[in-house]
Amino acid sequence: MDFSSINPILLLASLMVASTPILLAAIGELVVERAGVLNLGVEGMMITGAVCGFVVAYHSGSPWLGFVCAALGGAGLSLLFAVLTQLLLSNQVATGLALTLFGLGLSALIGQGYNGIKAPNFPDWDIPLLGDIPVIGPIVFQHDPMVYVGLLIVAAVWAFLKYSRAGLILRAVGENHDAAHALGYNVIVIRFLAIAFGGACAGLGGAYISLVRVPQWTEGMTAGAGWIALAIVVFASWKPGRLLLGAYLFGGVTVLQLNLQAAGLAIPVEYLSMSPYLATIIVLVIMSAGRAPGSLGKIFHASR
Amino acid sequence: MLRLEKRPQPSQVWTYTTPLLAVAITMVVGGILFAALGKDPLVAIRTIFWDPMFGQFASYSLPQLLVKAGPLMLIAIGLSFGFRAGVWNIGAEGQYIIGAICGAAVGLAFYPMEARWLIFPLMIIAGFAGGMLWALIPGFLRVRFGTNEILVSLMLVYVAEQLLASMSLGLLRNPEGMGFPGSRNLSQITSSQNLELISGTGMHWGVVFAFIAVIFAYIALSRHMFGFNVRLAGQSPKAAAFSGVNPKRLVLICMGLSGALAGAAGLFEVAGPSGQVSIDFNVGYGFTAIIVAFLGRLHPVGILLAALLMALTYIGGEIAQLTLGLPGAAIQLFQGMLLFFLLAVDVLTNYRIVLAKSEAA
Numbered sequence: 240m241d242f243s244s245i246n247p248i249l250l251l252a253s254l255m256v257a258s259t260p261i262l263l264a265a266i267g268e269l270v271v272e273r274a275g276v277l278n279l280g281v282e283g284m285m286i287t288g289a290v291c292g293f294v295v296a297y298h299s300g301s302p303w304l305g306f307v308c309a310a311l312g313g314a315g316l317s318l319l320f321a322v323l324t325q326l327l328l329s330n331q332v333a334t335g336l337a338l339t340l341f342g343l344g345l346s347a348l349i350g351q352g353y354n355g356i357k358a359p360n361f362p363d364w365d366i367p368l369l370g371d372i373p374v375i376g377p378i379v380f381q382h383d384p385m386v387y388v389g390l391l392i393v394a395a396v397w398a399f400l401k402y403s404r405a406g407l408i409l410r411a412v413g414e415n416h417d418a419a420h421a422l423g424y425n426v427i428v429i430r431f432l433a434i435a436f437g438g439a440c441a442g443l444g445g446a447y448i449s450l451v452r453v454p455q456w457t458e459g460m461t462a463g464a465g466w467i468a469l470a471i472v473v474f475a476s477w478k479p480g481r482l483l484l485g486a487y488l489f490g491g492v493t494v495l496q497l498n499l500q501a502a503g504l505a506i507p508v509e510y511l512s513m514s515p516y517l518a519t520i521i522v523l524v525i526m527s528a529g530r531a532p533g534s535l536g537k538i539f540h541a542s543r
Numbered sequence: 544m545l546r547l548e549k550r551p552q553p554s555q556v557w558t559y560t561t562p563l564l565a566v567a568i569t570m571v572v573g574g575i576l577f578a579a580l581g582k583d584p585l586v587a588i589r590t591i592f593w594d595p596m597f598g599q600f601a602s603y604s605l606p607q608l609l610v611k612a613g614p615l616m617l618i619a620i621g622l623s624f625g626f627r628a629g630v631w632n633i634g635a636e637g638q639y640i641i642g643a644i645c646g647a648a649v650g651l652a653f654y655p656m657e658a659r660w661l662i663f664p665l666m667i668i669a670g671f672a673g674g675m676l677w678a679l680i681p682g683f684l685r686v687r688f689g690t691n692e693i694l695v696s697l698m699l700v701y702v703a704e705q706l707l708a709s710m711s712l713g714l715l716r717n718p719e720g721m722g723f724p725g726s727r728n729l730s731q732i733t734s735s736q737n738l739e740l741i742s743g744t745g746m747h748w749g750v751v752f753a754f755i756a757v758i759f760a761y762i763a764l765s766r767h768m769f770g771f772n773v774r775l776a777g778q779s780p781k782a783a784a785f786s787g788v789n790p791k792r793l794v795l796i797c798m799g800l801s802g803a804l805a806g807a808a809g810l811f812e813v814a815g816p817s818g819q820v821s822i823d824f825n826v827g828y829g830f831t832a833i834i835v836a837f838l839g840r841l842h843p844v845g846i847l848l849a850a851l852l853m854a855l856t857y858i859g860g861e862i863a864q865l866t867l868g869l870p871g872a873a874i875q876l877f878q879g880m881l882l883f884f885l886l887a888v889d890v891l892t893n894y895r896i897v898l899a900k901s902e903a904a
Contacts, residue, residue: 329886341879347872509709
């Protein structure tokens with residue numbers, strides 16, 4: 240065993256990369272849940288985004304186009320969920336599960352024949368000056384652009400929820416949909432938009448796994464990332480700032496266990512691979528005290 | 544403009560017809576999907592739904608129907624109690640794996656002893672216990688800390704999968720297996736095998752237990768206080784609390800029960816049809832059982848029928864893979880679609896569609 244092979248700077252740098260897919264998916268789900276909808280289909284939307292992004296990027300050679308199509312794919316799938324839960328008033332837990340099962344099947348079908356192919360290269364962004372700062376440069380400023388897109392989305396969602404009128408309306412819909420309806424807001428349209436945004440973010444997160452993190456396509460490659468994203472939203476008490484912390488915590492555990500595997504720690508690989516999931520459970524146990532949006536998961540049916 | 548009007552009570556007629564309607568819509572949309580994949584839709588549908596029962600391979604595939612329906616039934620019956628009471632155990636796949644590991648470990652610990660009368664019952668008990676304990680983890684965490692049992696039970700699936708990999712590469716590996724991963728083949732050891740009881744029917748002990756579970760669940764739900772409390776807690780938690788139902792105990796019972804049945808399903812599978820503990824011995828029954836539970840309307844008899852239908856799509860899917868070259872993932876998609884359409888047409892059970900006159904919004 241050789242701990243000196245673990246470079247703390249590289250460790251922190253890869254932490255940012257490892258947490259990006261979860262961060263993207265979680266920020267989308269946070270908006271959905273703040274609008275009062277519980278979409279348990281994050282895993283299904285992520286894997287659909289992963290396969291859409293990969294296929295498009297492979298054929299077009301452009302990872303950017305891949306990311307756009309991944310977002311569209313995720314949003315498209317999420318609209319199925321929206322129609323079922325908002326228009327046909329189905330149970331959100333069951334529909335979310337269905338979305339995940341459906342997404343896993345759909346992605347496996349689309350991804351046939353793409354197994355083992357390498358994704359087109361998505362180069363890191365060497366930010367001049369900032370990237371040259373010792374220690375902080377390689378950790379924070381030498382990543383691919385999607386890492387920053389993720390951070391930007393988190394910041395935008397934070398500002399949107401805290402300062403904008405639309406954000407206030409979205410929160411009102413999530414806290415009490417009957418009151419929001421009485422005030423004249425169209426609950427269903429607002430929720431449709433939130434769900435589509437959540438789907439697009441999950442799609443981006445999935446594509447980040449298949450285009451940057453791995454980067455190739457394998458069936459079921461998201462391996463529970465969508466569920467971990469759901470857990471992180473709970474951990475964050477539905478606040479964007481804490482979400483960032485949660486995602487980095489999770490990224491840290493993932494990266495650390497991978498490094499320990501590589502360093503040849505005397506613990507079998509399987510037990511190290513369990514650690515992100517166990518960490519998620521521990522985090523959920525400690526942080527289940529947050530207050531969920533008032534109407535979360537409840538069916539909205541405007542009676543006269 | 545069409546408008547939905549809530550029914551005072553769920554419609555009896557639609558409760559029974561919506562699953563059939565969902566199956567019909569799934570067949571139509573599935574047919575379109577198969578056509579898009581370049582297969583003749585009618586042939587594909589016939590291959591999946593008809594040929595396993597009446598086609599040329601029927602003598603092989605008919606027994607498989609019970610072999611595949613057994614675990615689905617057993618798991619779905621367990622889940623149905625929790626789903627009725629608002630306890631969402633969706634980690635049955637993990638409990639299935641742990642049940643299989645525990646049961647197999649007991650069987651292998653006694654190898655090469657031949658006292659089947661002792662070993663096989665002990666294995667079954669270990670299977671039940673393993674699955675139950677694994678499911679009680681999210682149950683206990685919910686009761687004690689208010690943790691979301693959906694997320695915890697699902698996380699434990701991934702933990703169980705890693706544990707399975709570790710077991711089949713390490714502790715339970717066949718010492719005479721020339722280094723290949725996987726345990727000794729339990730189905731070849733007389734004391735621990737779970738073979739067909741009547742040859743040519745696919746009826747093994749797991750299927751027997753599944754039928755027993757259906758009967759017990761039916762009695763519990765329709766004739767017993769426990770079933771009444773479960774239904775009450777699901778429909779009105781407050782009323783349940785007033786009538787003296789202990790909500791925490793109900794959560795633990797529902798989780799434990801579903802875990803125990805899932806664990807038993809895993810044990811019967813590992814000792815019979817699958818034979819050994821290996822990295823990929825689980826095939827997702829724990830997740831498909833969720834579809835079965837909903838398709839069967841959380842009712843024991845419904846679950847029995849839904850499990851048979853789902854088993855049919857598994858077998859038909861395999862035949863379609865061989866004869867038509869239909870991709871295996873298409874069947875997975877097909878099953879997901881079924882649940883989707885069921886949830887969609889369910890609106891008819893709880894709501895009435897009325898033609899609304901235009902009015903001020």
